Amino acid sequence: MAAKNNLIKTADIQVTAREIDFVTRFERNWEHLREILGIMRPIKKQPGAILKSKYAEGSLADGNVGEGEEIPYSKFTVKEKEYAEMTIEKYAKAVSIESIKDHGYENAVQMTDDEFLFQLTTMVTGRFYDYLNTGTLTATETTFQMALAMAKGLVENKFKMMHRTATGVVGFVNILDVYEYIGAADITIQNQFGFQYIKDFMGFNTIFLLSEGEIQRGRIIATPVENIVLYYVDPNESDFVRAGLVYTVSGETNLIGFHTQGDYKHAVSEAFAIMGLTLFAEYIDAISVVDMTDDTTLGTLTVTSAAGTKTGDTKVTVSPGLETGHMYKYKVAAGSAPEVKFGQSVKTWTPWDGKSDITATTGQYITVVECDNTYKALKSGNDDVTAKS
Known part of the structure; x- marks a missing residue:
């Protein structure tokens, strides 16, 4: 007797479990990154929303005022500059049946899923690092220690001038600069989810150790924890769902949607991911970029x-x-x-x-x-x- 209609079969369970595992791991990674950074919950945005960086502009009036003369006002204004539009981005990969046969499921599918997840994560952080390098609170120092100190001091002073409280400061440095500075010193470098960082180092809450492609040698970047925001578009609320394209999501904050299926015409296992995720620093003039020079x-x-x-x-x-x-x-x-x-x-x-x-x-x-x-x-x-x- 044939199996009843709508019976959930082993293949269905494996595919569903794979989708849940992918989105759960992705969101768990971001949850841990937010804990490392100390930033608040992600903020949901609608597709098409424009993210704007803020900065203050103005100049001091001439302070050479004679006795009894009226003191002129110095005018400062907060302006906005468009940074990015919140959109849903689409990604896909496929594994052939021959690859599964030759290398086994774990190598052909699971390991490529791992790399897929890693690449999606580093794409978001890579954009964030590029943005941090455009910070306008600049300075020049001759030593690593002074550069770190000034990077932290500049952003704390900036937040005080803005009448905001910086409960902590996050730093970003080239990993080679750190090793050159500490030499044989015994410090704990943590490594989780592809991120290397040091906690509670020289007054910073966290210092991220980046590669040459993410930050140049001789540069320290810092910004208050409160300046970092994670914006996202919920894949379940996008027009893809209305179009009948349903993706597996996980958690209270649906940062990513993932779907797998078999393409029988080409004998490949397909995987599709959609997300709209932006890691962002709201005030570009509260990002210090300190370069070292001899x-x-x-x-x-x-x-x-x-x-x-x-x-x-x-x-x-x-x-x-x-x-x-x-x-x-x-x-x-x-x-x-x-x-x-x-x-x-x-x-x-x-x-x-x-x-x-x-x-x-x-x-x-x-x-x-x-x-x-x-x-x-x-x-x-x-x-x-x-x-x-």
Whole structure:
């Protein structure tokens, strides 16, 4: 007598178990990563939602105010910059029946599932690392220890200025820099789910050890724990379900959908994954990027002064252009241009946006400095002032 309709057979159980195992392991990995980072629960977004990074922009007004004169306001605004659109991404792999026959199920299917899961995870983290490298809170130091300290201090100070509390700071460094620094020191490096990290190291909650392709040597990146957010699109709420494409999901937060099936026409075992997952730092100017250098030679700027638009103003041009995360400061002096040394603090100099005319007198000297966020001089140049008469 033939088996009854809708009987759940061994093959069905194996396929379902494989799908559940895949999505469970994927979400477990992300759960552990969130615990390592210390970030909060993932935030669900709808497909098409635009993620925007935030940053503050503005400049200090001239602080040279005479006795009894009105003190001008310095204007700062928080702006948004579009980073990415939340979308559902689709992936697939297939294993031939010949591979299963030659290598066995565990090698042909299970090991490729493991690699599939690993590649999906590292794709998300890889995008995050690329984004972290664009942080605008920059500085330059000469030692690993000082670079670590400044990276942490910069983001904590930034959050204080934003009236936000940083309960912890996460760092990202090149693994070779860490080993070079610690030498034979006895520290515990943990390795879970493809992530290598150190807990409670030099004031950081966690320091992730990355490869050369993820962060360059001589660079330390840091950001407050509260600045990191995990956004996701629920695969079960996408239009794929409405179209009859049902994927196995797991847990309260459905970060990924997974489906397996046999393609009898080609005798292959197919696997399909869909997800919309973005690891994101909300405030790009609360990401510090500190580079180490043993070159303490002051860079050269070509500064040119020409008559400005209004009487008593000069139009200043500078080349090469300003590097990301750096800022301009200038000083006007009579007699001679002030001497500038590499690493010198120019905090008290006047800020300049790189385009506005500057009030000065013909015959004076104007010196422009490109500095990092700690006001350390990196490049400098000067010219005789030519103002509109």
